[in-house]
Amino acid sequence: xxxxxxxxxxxxxxxxxxxxxxxxxxxxxxxxxxxxxxxxxxxxxxxxxxxxxxxxxxxxxxxxxxxxxxxxxxxxxxxxxxxxxxxxxxxxxxxxxxxxxxxxxxxxxxxxxxxxxxxxxxxxxxxxxxxxxxxxxxxxxxxxxxxxxxxxxxxxxxxxxxxxxxxxxxxxxxxxxxxxxxxxxxxxxxxxxxxxxxxxxxxxxxxxxxxxxxxxxxxxxxxxxxxxxxxxxxxxxxxxxxxxxxxxxxxxxxxxxxxxxxxxxxxxxxx
Amino acid sequence: xxxxxxxxxxxxxxxxxxxxxxxxxxxxxxxxxxxxxxxxxxxxxxxxxxxxxxxxxxxxxxxxxxxxxxxxxxxxxxxxxxxxxxxxxxxxxxxxxxxxxxxxxxxxxxxxxxxxxxxxxxxxxxxxxxxxxxxxxxxxxxxxxxxxxxxxxxxxxxxxxxxxxxxxxxxxxxxxxxxxxxxxxxxxxxxxxxxxxxxxxxxxxxxxxxxxxxxxxxxxxxxxxxxxxxxxxxxxxxxxxxxxxxxxxxxxxxxxxxxxxxxxx
Numbered sequence: 001x002x003x004x005x006x007x008x009x010x011x012x013x014x015x016x017x018x019x020x021x022x023x024x025x026x027x028x029x030x031x032x033x034x035x036x037x038x039x040x041x042x043x044x045x046x047x048x049x050x051x052x053x054x055x056x057x058x059x060x061x062x063x064x065x066x067x068x069x070x071x072x073x074x075x076x077x078x079x080x081x082x083x084x085x086x087x088x089x090x091x092x093x094x095x096x097x098x099x100x101x102x103x104x105x106x107x108x109x110x111x112x113x114x115x116x117x118x119x120x121x122x123x124x125x126x127x128x129x130x131x132x133x134x135x136x137x138x139x140x141x142x143x144x145x146x147x148x149x150x151x152x153x154x155x156x157x158x159x160x161x162x163x164x165x166x167x168x169x170x171x172x173x174x175x176x177x178x179x180x181x182x183x184x185x186x187x188x189x190x191x192x193x194x195x196x197x198x199x200x201x202x203x204x205x206x207x208x209x210x211x212x213x214x215x216x217x218x219x220x221x222x223x224x225x226x227x228x229x230x231x232x233x234x235x236x237x238x239x240x241x242x243x244x245x246x247x248x249x250x251x252x253x254x255x256x257x258x259x260x261x262x263x264x265x266x267x268x269x270x271x
Numbered sequence: 272x273x274x275x276x277x278x279x280x281x282x283x284x285x286x287x288x289x290x291x292x293x294x295x296x297x298x299x300x301x302x303x304x305x306x307x308x309x310x311x312x313x314x315x316x317x318x319x320x321x322x323x324x325x326x327x328x329x330x331x332x333x334x335x336x337x338x339x340x341x342x343x344x345x346x347x348x349x350x351x352x353x354x355x356x357x358x359x360x361x362x363x364x365x366x367x368x369x370x371x372x373x374x375x376x377x378x379x380x381x382x383x384x385x386x387x388x389x390x391x392x393x394x395x396x397x398x399x400x401x402x403x404x405x406x407x408x409x410x411x412x413x414x415x416x417x418x419x420x421x422x423x424x425x426x427x428x429x430x431x432x433x434x435x436x437x438x439x440x441x442x443x444x445x446x447x448x449x450x451x452x453x454x455x456x457x458x459x460x461x462x463x464x465x466x467x468x469x470x471x472x473x474x475x476x477x478x479x480x481x482x483x484x485x486x487x488x489x490x491x492x493x494x495x496x497x498x499x500x501x502x503x504x505x506x507x508x509x510x511x512x513x514x515x516x517x518x519x520x521x522x523x524x525x526x527x528x529x530x531x532x533x534x535x536x
Binding site: 050053054055075078079082083085087089090091092093094095096106107110160 | 398399402403404406407408409410411412413414
C-alpha cells in the first residue's frame with residue numbers, strides 16, 4: 001500500500017465566525033507515513049484533524065481521503081470513509097454510560113452490517129480483549145470510564161481507535177495533561193501500533209519529546225522493546241513534521257530540516 | 272471603490288449584523304429539528320434509547336406530575352368555591368375545574384414541570400459535547416441526532432400527553448375533594464358536570480397542546496445541549512437557556528393553539 005495517497009489537503013480554509021482556524025493548508029500524505037503536527041494552543045492542529053475526519057467542513061479548498069474527494073460529502077458518505085480511520089480524542093471521547101468493553105467494541109459493532117455481525121459474533125469479544133491487552137488494560141473490561149485515571153482513559157481511547165485496525169490513525173494531543181511517565185507510555189503505544197501494523201498516522205502534540213520519540217525510536221517485535229532507530233534499511237521510519245501557527249502550515253519537513261530551521265517559532269519545537 | 276452600504280443602517284449600527292446571529296441560530300435549530308423528525312422514519316431505530324427516555328421522562332416525572340396535578344385541583348377548587356358560593360353556583364364546580372384543567376392548566380403545568388426535569392437530559396448531552404463524546408459518536412459511525420435527539424423527541428411526544436391526562440384526572444379528583452368538603456357536593460353531580468362540559472374541541476385541545484409542548488421541550492433542550500461549549504460552565508449555561516426558552520415558547524404556543532380552538536368552537 002506504500003505510495004498511495006491517504007490524505008491530501010488543497011488550500012483548505014476554515015473559519016469559526018471571524019476567527020480563522022485553518023488558513024490555506026495544503027499537504028499530502030502517503031500510506032505508511034507518520035506525521036507529527038506541532039503548534040501552540042489555538043494554532044489549528046485539532047481543526048486539521050477534524051477536517052480530515054469530516055467533523056468540520058472546510059469553508060474553501062479541497063480534501064481527499066484515500067484518493068476520494070470528501071470536501072462536500074454528506075454525513076452518510078463520511079460514515080463509510082470514517083470506518084477506515086481511527087481517532088484518539090484529546091479528552092479520550094469515551095462514552096460515560098458504557099463500560100470499557102462496550103466502548104472498545106463500539107466501532108466493531110456499530111460499523112458492521114447485519115451479515116458481518118452474524119459472522120463475527122464471537123470475535124468481537126476476542127478483538128476487544130486483544131485491543132485492551134495491547135494497551136495493557138485487559139483487567140478493566142467491566143469498569144466505567146469514570147473509574148479510570150486520565151492516562152488509562154487515554155489508553156482505552158487508543159484501544160478503541162485501533163480495534164478495527166484502520167489504515168489511518170489520528171491522535172489528537174495524546175499526551176496533553178499527563179505526567180511525563182504516563183505520556184511516554186502513551187507514545188510507546190502509538191509507536192508500537194505504528195511499527196506492528198505500519199498504519200499511516202498523524203499525531204498532534206505540543207511536546208517536543210513526543211515527536212522525538214516517534215521519529216527516532218522504533219518498536220522491536222522480537223524482544224518487545226523500544227529501540228533507537230539504526231541505519232539498517234529496515235529501520236527506516238518515514239516521519240515528517242508539520243508546524244502550525246495561527247491556522248497556517250508554516251513548516252513541513254524531516255527532523256533534520258526542523259532542527260536546521262532558523263524561524264524562531266519553528267525552532268521552538270526543535271529542541 | 273464604494274464604501275459598504277448597508278440596507279438597514281441606523282446611527283452607524285448595521286441592524287442586519289445584530290440580527291444575523293439570531294437568524295443563524297434559528298436556522299440551525301430548524302435544520303436539527305428537520306433531521307430529528309426525518310430520522311423517525313429512517314433506520315437505525317434506537318428502540319432501547321426510546322424506552323430508556325420514556326422511563327426517564329414519563330415514569331420519572333409521574334410522582335411529581337400527580338402531586339402537582341392533585342394540588343392544582345385542590346387550590347383551584349378552594350379559590351373557586353368562594354366565588355361560586357357568592358352566586359350560589361356550587362353545582363358548577365366540576366364544570367369549571369374540568370374546563371380550566373383540561374384546556375389549559377393541565378397541559379401547561381405538566382409541560383413546565385417536564386421542561387424543568389428535562390434539564391438533566393440537556394446537561395447530559397451538554398457534557399457529552401464538551402467531553403468530545405458527540406464527536407466520537409460521529410467518528411465511530413453514529414449520527415448523534417439519530418441516537419440522542421430522535422429518541423428524546425419520540426419519548427417526550429408520547430409520554431407528555433399521557434402525563435397530562437393523568438394530571439387532569441388527579442386535578443379533577445382534587446377539585447372533587449374540595450367540593451365534597453366545602454359544599455358536600457354529590458359524587459355523581461360533580462363528575463357528570465365535569466364530564467359533560469367537555470366538548471370534542473376541549474379534549475383535542477388538551478391533547479394537542481402537550482404534544483406540541485413535547486416537541487418544543489425535546490428539540491429546544493437537545494438543540495442547546497448539542498451547542499454546548501466552554502466546559503462545565505457552558506453546560507450550566509446551556510441548561511438554563513434551554514429551560515427558559517422552552518418555558519417561554521410553551522406560553523406563546525399555548526396562546527396560539529388556544530386562539531385556534533376558540534375560533535373553531
